[in-house]
Amino acid sequence: MANVENIVPGNADGDFFVDSRCIGCGNCRDLAPANFAKIAPYYAIVKQPDDSDELRQVFEALVCCPVGAVGSKQKHDMKAIVDSYPQEFGGGVYYLGFNSPYSAGGKSYFVKNADGNWMIDSPKFSPRLTKWVEGQGGLRYMFLTHRDDVAEADKYATAFGAKRIIHREELEAQKDSEIVLDGFDTVEPQSGFLIIPTPGHTEGHCMLLYNSKYLFTGDVFTSMLRFGDKLEVWDPYYCWSSWEEQLRSIEKLLRYDFEWTLPSHGRFVHLPAAEMKQALQACIERARDEKEPFVATPERINLFLRMIPALRDAGQPEYAMRMQGRLEEMQRRLAASST
Ligand SMILES: [Fe+2]
Incomplete structure (x- = not known):
């Protein structure tokens, strides 16, 4: 529970606040962009909610904060918000919520599928979520985009006998993964599920495209909105392996149609496929102009x-x-x- 005694600078006066256990993951801003902003190194509630939509979004930020750093001075009944997770985008695709501190608050997802369900990266391992997954018919595959966001994948894999899929370059993070991807060719392990290797952020970073509609993007696209556009790439400072390679990986995405980008750290973007392609093209052009990332500062x-x-x-x-x-x-x- 957040403690008002440890409130961080930059919070607007009022009921809701962020305390010093904040890890700066930005999930609160992704879920309630009108109310939260980064006041480095923390996030803070820079505007208290002033209508019911904002209030719901702030509640969601509170419930989904991986470290419980978002709090309120007044008592609120959160049951309806807690019970609203996992939340479906449509087509049996869900945001699981309950982001894990072990992935620095990364988002994770679930796909309900007749040939076996998939989880994309890992949320907190909790009785609540395991019960929910059980109710959906269990878990066949866990797709791990890259080493930063595996969180508690091993526990879900054990609980459901699921097979973890990870690239060999990321294997150190889940050494006993059941399916290890080699090379950088696109593969389709199950009808409708396309694994697209997208190295750059890390050496073996991969994305998953489901039904030519939902692209699970790992850590490439962000919600920072540095340029105020629809689709944006994380600042080069957050590219751990190779900016040039990441750029080539993003260019590869132009070959595919999709309507949703669902990131680990970032906001959900939903656009018609043609518009998404235009946004991607614009995003690539801006990324080409970014300064060389290995400038030492x-x-x-x-x-x-x-x-x-x-x-x-x-x-x-x-x-x-x-x-x-x-x-x-x-x-x-x-x-x-x-x-
Ligand atoms: Fe990452």
């Missing part, structure tokens, strides 16, 4: 520094070591540019 180095112990704690020492190598390269570049 103290801020970027600090960002990486904070990640390294967390990666080791998360059981990914090899990845932590690669990150360390990148950090040293940045430090060399910084030193060279200042002489």
